Amino acid sequence: MLFHVRMDVHLPADMPAAIGDEIKAREKAYSQELQRSGKWRHIWRIVGEYANYSIFDVASNAELHDILTALPLFPYMKIEVTPLCRHPSSIRESDE
Structure with a gap:
């Protein structure tokens, strides 16, 4: 399963x-x-922001959830999944 994920990082100023x-x-x-x-599969920086667009290829919603919540920056992220x-x-037949 493919997912488009936007991750915005907000580290505390202090x-x-x-x-x-x-x-x-x-x-x-x-x-x-x-x-x-x-x-x-892919990660792209968003110009001018502490954020990225990424493409994940995983077996299930649950696997993606586990991957994202294991990110060390997860507590400081806003994440949108599509x-x-x-x-x-x-x-491209391989993009399934």
Whole structure:
């Protein structure tokens, strides 16, 4: 199942830089592990915002929920999820 996910990050202004850096390092490692596994297919930065658009390819809603809630930055995120399906005009059969 494919999902389009927008993630907006809102770290507290008073968070010590060392704590923020440590959380971001764990986030990067976890996200790259998911990208290598194929579950996190794409990630794009949104220009001028601390936010991204991502495409996930997972087996179920529950799997996506588990992945998102395990993100180290999850407590500081607003997340919007949109389920996707292949468009009938698409020439890419693999995008299911």
